[in-house]
Amino acid sequence: MKPLDVLIVGAGIVGSSVARECALLGWRVGVVTGGTLAGSSTVAGMGHVVVMDDSPAQLALTAYSQSVWRELVPQLPKVTEYEQCGTIWVAADHDEMAEVQARHEVYARGGLETRVLSASDLAAAEPNLRSGLAGGLLVPADGVIYQPAAAAYFLHQAQQHGAEIFPLRATAAAHGVLRLADGTSLAAPRIVLAVGAECELLPAMQIQRRKGHLVISDRYPGFLRHQLVELGYLKSAHKVAEDSVAFNIQPRQTGQLLIGSSRQYGNSDSEIETAIMQRMIDRALDYMPGLRNVSILRAWTGSRAATPDKLPLIGPAKGLADDDTLWLAAGFEGLGITNAPGAARLLVNAMVGRASAIDATPYLPARLNAGAAVAYA
Amino acid sequence: MPEMLSLRINGATVRVANGTSVSAAMLIAGQPTRISVTGEPRGPVCGMGICFECRAIVNGMPHQRTCQLLCEEGMTVETNR
Ligand SMILES: Cc1cc2nc3c(=O)[nH]c(=O)nc-3n(C[C@H](O)[C@H](O)[C@H](O)COP(=O)(O)OP(=O)(O)OC[C@H]3O[C@@H](n4cnc5c(N)ncnc54)[C@H](O)[C@@H]3O)c2cc1C
Ligand code: FES
Numbered sequence: 001m002k003p004l005d006v007l008i009v010g011a012g013i014v015g016s017s018v019a020r021e022c023a024l025l026g027w028r029v030g031v032v033t034g035g036t037l038a039g040s041s042t043v044a045g046m047g048h049v050v051v052m053d054d055s056p057a058q059l060a061l062t063a064y065s066q067s068v069w070r071e072l073v074p075q076l077p078k079v080t081e082y083e084q085c086g087t088i089w090v091a092a093d094h095d096e097m098a099e100v101q102a103r104h105e106v107y108a109r110g111g112l113e114t115r116v117l118s119a120s121d122l123a124a125a126e127p128n129l130r131s132g133l134a135g136g137l138l139v140p141a142d143g144v145i146y147q148p149a150a151a152a153y154f155l156h157q158a159q160q161h162g163a164e165i166f167p168l169r170a171t172a173a174a175h176g177v178l179r180l181a182d183g184t185s186l187a188a189p190r191i192v193l194a195v196g197a198e199c200e201l202l203p204a205m206q207i208q209r210r211k212g213h214l215v216i217s218d219r220y221p222g223f224l225r226h227q228l229v230e231l232g233y234l235k236s237a238h239k240v241a242e243d244s245v246a247f248n249i250q251p252r253q254t255g256q257l258l259i260g261s262s263r264q265y266g267n268s269d270s271e272i273e274t275a276i277m278q279r280m281i282d283r284a285l286d287y288m289p290g291l292r293n294v295s296i297l298r299a300w301t302g303s304r305a306a307t308p309d310k311l312p313l314i315g316p317a318k319g320l321a322d323d324d325t326l327w328l329a330a331g332f333e334g335l336g337i338t339n340a341p342g343a344a345r346l347l348v349n350a351m352v353g354r355a356s357a358i359d360a361t362p363y364l365p366a367r368l369n370a371g372a373a374v375a376y377a
Numbered sequence: 378m379p380e381m382l383s384l385r386i387n388g389a390t391v392r393v394a395n396g397t398s399v400s401a402a403m404l405i406a407g408q409p410t411r412i413s414v415t416g417e418p419r420g421p422v423c424g425m426g427i428c429f430e431c432r433a434i435v436n437g438m439p440h441q442r443t444c445q446l447l448c449e450e451g452m453t454v455e456t457n458r
Contacts, residue, residue, distance in 0.1 A: 218432075218440050219414065221458065254414050295440050 004030045004188035006351075007178050009170045009201065012042035013147050013337055014329050015194030016154035017344035023161035025348065030186055031155065032178060034169040039270070041196050041336060042151050044302020046214060046250060046260055048227050049143040049338045050087055053106045057311055057362035062335060063110060064358045065342025066141060072341060079149040081253045087142040088117065088125060088226045090133060090247070090287065096231040097134040104137055114139050128223055128290045136231075144227060144250055147337045173201045176325040190351060192327045193317075197305035199330070204320035205313060206368055207331050209303040211264040213277045218295045221255030230287065245280040247287045257294065259284050263304075263334075270301050307331040312363055314343045315350050319366025327351065328365045384452040399443035399454055400424070400431040410443055411457035418456075433457045 005027035008015050015031065022029045037043050049069050053059045073082050091097045100116055107114045115138040117125060122136045159165065166186065172179040173193065179185045199205040230247040248260040262280045264273075277299060285291050307313060310333055317326035329347050332339055346363065349356040379394040386406040393402045400421040403410050409418030410433040421431035426445045434455040435441040443454070 220439060293438060 002028050004028050004164075004186065006030070006190040006192060007032060007186055007188040008192045008194055009173065009178065010034070010040075010194035010196060010198075010330075011151065011155055011165070012037065012040045012194065012196050013151040013154075013340040014042075014196070014332065014343060015192070016151040016158070017340040018192055018194055018329055018347055019158035019163050020154040020161075021344045021348040023158040023163045025352065026161075029158055029161075029163035030166060030188065031158065031163055032166045032168060032170050032180065032186070035167055037148060037151070041302050041304065041332075043148050044212075044214070044300060045147060045334075045337050046248070046258060047145045047147045047337055048087070048248075048250060049082075049145055050227070050335070051107070051112060051139060051142060052335060052338075053103060053110070055311070058335070059106070059110055060358045061312075061342055061363065062338050063112060065339045066143075068341040068345060069143065069145070069338075070141075076145075076150065077153055079146065080153060081146040081149070082143055083145075083251075083253055084141065084143040085251055086138055086140040086226045088122070088228050089137040089139070089231045090122070090129065090228055091135050091137070091231050093134050099231055100135060100137045107139070112139070113141065126225060126228060128288050129228070130287060130289055133287075138226070142227065144252070145337065146252075150337075170201060173326060174321075175323055189325060190327055191325055192329055192347065194329045196330060196332075196336075197303050202317065202321055202326070202328075204368070205328065205330060205365070206308055207305045208265060209268045210306045210333065211262070211267045211269075211301055211303050212260065212334070213262045213272065213280055213299065213301050215259050215277070215281070215296050215299040216252075217257040217259070218297055219255035220257060220294060223255075223290070223294075224249060224251040224257055227251070228287070230283075243276055245276065245283050247283045249284060249288065256297075257291075259291075261334075265306075268303065270303075272299055272301060304333045305331045305336070306333045308368065312336075312339060312343060313365040313368070314346050314363040315360060315365055317365055319364075319369045382448060382450040384448050384450070384454060386454045387456055393448050395448075397448050399433065399435060399441075399446045399448055399452070402448050403431075403433065403443060403454065409456050 007030045009032045011033040019031050051062045091100050117136040169181040170178050197209050199207045227250045243264045245262045250258040313328040313331045346356050346360045391406045410431045411419050419430050422428045424444045431443045432440045433443045
C-alpha cells in the first residue's frame with residue numbers, strides 16, 4: 001500500500017478540517033482519533049462563527065476563517081444548521097456605546113461591514129431584551145453552526161478521498177513515528193497534533209484549560225433572532241485571575257436557545273458547578289427578563305484550550321520540539337469552531353510551501369519560545 | 378349533569394365538563410398539543426407528566442404539560458409549534 005503522507009492526531013473540528021484539506025491535496029491521510037468525540041471541546045462548544053477584534057492577529061484569522069466557512073456553506077449538509085443570523089454586541093450604557101463606535105471603526109478598517117444600533121434599533125431588532133440598554137453593534141456576516149455535524153462532515157469527506165481512521169489514542173509522537181495505545185505504531189513524514197486541550201504528546205505547547213458552562217432551552221421559535229453578546233464580554237473574557245460570566249445567547253434553528261457563558265481557569269474537571277452557572281443565568285436574566293419563563297433542558301461544561309497569548313498554535317512545532325516532522329493545530333481557546341477551516345488552510349499551505357491569504361507568522365508555535373517569559377495575560 | 382365550562386383551543390370555543398384536563402380537551406377538539414421539530418403532530422402519551430408530549434401554549438405560556446392542568450373558564454390554549 002502507498003505509505004501515509006500525513007498522520008493527524010485528533011478529529012475534533014480542527015483535526016477534521018485538516019484531514020479534509022490534506023485529503024483534497026491527494027495525500028494519503030491517517031487520522032488517529034482516540035475513539036469518540038465525547039469529551040472533546042467540539043461537542044461542548046457554542047458554534048458561534050464570529051469575527052473577533054481583540055487583537056489584529058485574531059481579527060485577521062477570524063475574518064479569513066469566516067470567509068472560508070461562507071465558501072463552504074453551499075456544500076454543507078442540512079444537519080450542520082448553518083445560519084447567518086448575525087451578532088449583536090449589546091451595549092448597556094454610554095461607556096459601552098463609545099466602545100461600539102470604536103469597534104465599528106476597527107471592523108471598517110478591516111473591510112468588514114457592521115452597523116451601529118441606537119437604543120430603539122436594538123429594541124426593534126430584539127424585543128425580548130430589557131429596556132434601558134444603550135444600543136449595540138450589528139455584525140451581519142457572523143453565523144451559527146452545529147459544529148459536531150460539521151466536523152463529522154469534514155471527516156467523512158476526507159474518508160471519501162481515501163483517509164483512514166485509527167480509533168486509538170496516540171501515546172508518543174516523534175520523528176515521523178506515532179506510537180498507539182495498543183502498542184503498534186504508524187509512520188508518516190508529517191504528524192499533525194490537532195489535540196485540542198490535551199498536550200501530553202508535547203507539553204511545550206503550554207496549553208491551559210479554561211472551563212465553560214452552557215445551558216440549552218426547549219424550543220421558543222421567534223424569541224431571539226441574532227446571537228447576542230454583552231459588550232462587557234471582552235473585558236470578562238480577558239480576565240485571568242477570577243472566574244467570569246457574560247451574557248451570551250444563541251438562536252438555534254430548532255427554536256432552542258443556547259445560553260452561555262462562563263470562564264474559569266485551572267479547573268479541568270467537567271462537573272457542573274451550580275454557583276457559577278447561577279451567576280451566568282442571573283446575568284442572562286438581567287439582559288433578557290423573559291428568559292424567566294423559558295424551560296431549560298440540559299446543562300453541560302467544556303474546556304477551552306488557552307495558550308499564553310490567546311492565539312492558536314498553527315504551523316511547524318519548530319522551536320518547541322527538535323523535530324521537523326511535527327506540526328501543530330491546537331490551542332484555539334473559545335474560537336476553534338470559527339477558526340478551524342481557515343487554520344487548516346494555513347497549515348496545509350505551510351506544509352506544501354504555498355503562500356496563504358493571510359500572514360501566518362502570528363500563529364507560529366515557535367513564538368512561545370521566543371526567549372522572554374510569556375505571562376498568562 | 379356535570380357543570381360545563383368554555384375555553385378556546387386554537388381559536389375555536391370548546392365546551393367541556395368541569396374537571397376535564399386540558400390535554401383531554403385538546404383531544405376532544407381534535408387538535409395536536411404540539412408539533413415536533415420535524416413537523417409531526419403530537420398528542421398526550423403518558424397522561425402523568427413524564428413524557429412531555431402534551432406540551433401546549435396555555436394562556437400564552439409555551440411548553441405547559443396539559444395533562445397536568447385542568448381546564449378553566451376563559452382559558453386559551455394553542456398547539457405548541
Ligand atoms: C463552553 C464553550 C463554548 C465555546 N463556544 C465557541 C463558539 O461559540 N465559537 C467558537 O468558534 N468556538 C467556541 N468554543 C471553542 C471550540 O469549541 C474549540 O476551540 C474547538 O472545538 C476546538 O477543536 P479542536 O479540534 O481543536 O479540539 P477538540 O474538539 O477537543 O478535539 C481534539 C480531539 O483530539 C483527541 N485527542 C487528543 N489527544 C489525543 C491523543 N493523544 N490520541 C488520540 N486522540 C487525541 C481528543 O480526544 C479530541 O477528540 C467553545 C468552547 C467551549 C468550551
Ligand atoms: S401526556 Fe405525558 S407528560 Fe403529559
